[in-house]
């Protein structure tokens with residue numbers, strides 16, 4: 001097993017999209033030309049998911065690979081909300097009838113950096129232009145140290161029922177190393193208050209593979225899970241991408257666990273979670289049996305989009321805010337990353353698209369296979385609609401994975417074995433035609449293990 005972990009510890013995407021963002025082949029000029037088509041497509045489907053990126057954090061967590069802007073100056077909130085409103089209106093005015101909001105997620109950065117009043121103002125601006133689906137899923141990312149009772153009450157009144165708490169690890173020495181200050185008591189208090197005020201679902205974000213993280217740190221973190229029983233857990237593999245994120249240069253790389261040590265951190269956490277009644281949902285995700293992700297996994301109706309695993313299949317996803325990605329029809333579009341570039345463009349009524357991709361027929365077929373593997377653990381190309389000649393290369397690339405016992409190849413498909421669960425990103429790589437087109441001279445993706 002250790003030999004397999006060493007063998008398959010190669011750079012690979014996480015496949016929240018296919019093609020992965022670095023493999024999109026169109027820069028801003030063509031992406032801007034598509035806008036008309038994108039907006040036309042948007043009108044065709046009444047169902048909508050919305051993601052809003054709120055990039056501010058008061059303090060830099062050095063492990064963080066997300067797009068954020070560090071400041072303690074809260075005057076940044078209002079101009080940013082103004083820009084989001086302009087972007088939202090750019091889309092909302094296209095609809096003849098109000099679209100049906102199925103899913104809304106506030107991500108970051110730290111959404112709870114914003115005052116409850118400003119979050120209220122932002123959400124009212126969004127909600128004015130949509131109908132709300134009866135089973136809408138509204139969630140936000142929350143830092144235990146900055147989530148107040150007022151945040152919880154305001155967001156609950158606005159319709160949010162899930163919060164995703166950034167717990168990461170509970171050990172003070174690890175938290176100090178990643179420059180993150182929060183106490184166990186803060187986590188307990190936010191969970192208690194959220195439940196008291198009617199939130200029906202709590203997710204914990206945990207990370208394994210952090211610098212100097214040992215089995216005892218994972219045990220302590222899972223102890224808190226046992227005590228607070230969140231409905232869902234995202235148990236992320238630490239993505240070390242110091243060429244993209246300067247904060248990670250603060251780590252001494254010799255402090256990072258190697259592939260075998262890192263995997264044993266995951267396996268330890270996983271066994272404990274399973275023993276406590278959680279089910280592994282897909283890559284790095286767990287849920288209690290009562291959670292809809294578990295039901296969706298059992299019924300083969302689980303999906304994966306830029307926001308992660310979801311039980312809701314919404315045709316179009318609009319991403320608002322700097323660095324946000326929209327998935328509309330056959331198009332992906334990403335906004336510029338910089339907060340001020342984003343705001344300045346909207347002041348001039350310009351949509352600041354950074355890059356995008358128009359999916360080809362082959363992309364769509366390969367995306368289906370990658371989605372199937374990520375969400376169901378098997379895929380099939382028996383139906384000619386799911387076949388493209390690249391599959392012949394996939395089958396060739398999959399032979400060694402079959403020999404290593406990670407998959408069972410069938411005449412027109414494949415099934416991931418129990419052993420193969422740990423190598424999901426490597427298995428998906430075989431369907432990633434775009435990945436192999438590129439001669440990567442510079443590092444792009446974090447390692448698969």
Ligand SMILES: C[S@@+](CC[C@H](N)C(=O)[O-])C[C@H]1O[C@@H](n2cnc3c(N)ncnc32)[C@H](O)[C@@H]1O
Nearest residue numbers: 064065066108109110142143166205236238239
């Ligand atoms: C956008 S962050 C929001 C966290 C929130 N601001 C907080 O402080 O709790 C979402 C999640 O991404 C995960 N994450 C961030 N950087 C990561 C990395 N380098 N590797 C793995 N997961 C990471 C963390 O678990 C984090 O909670």
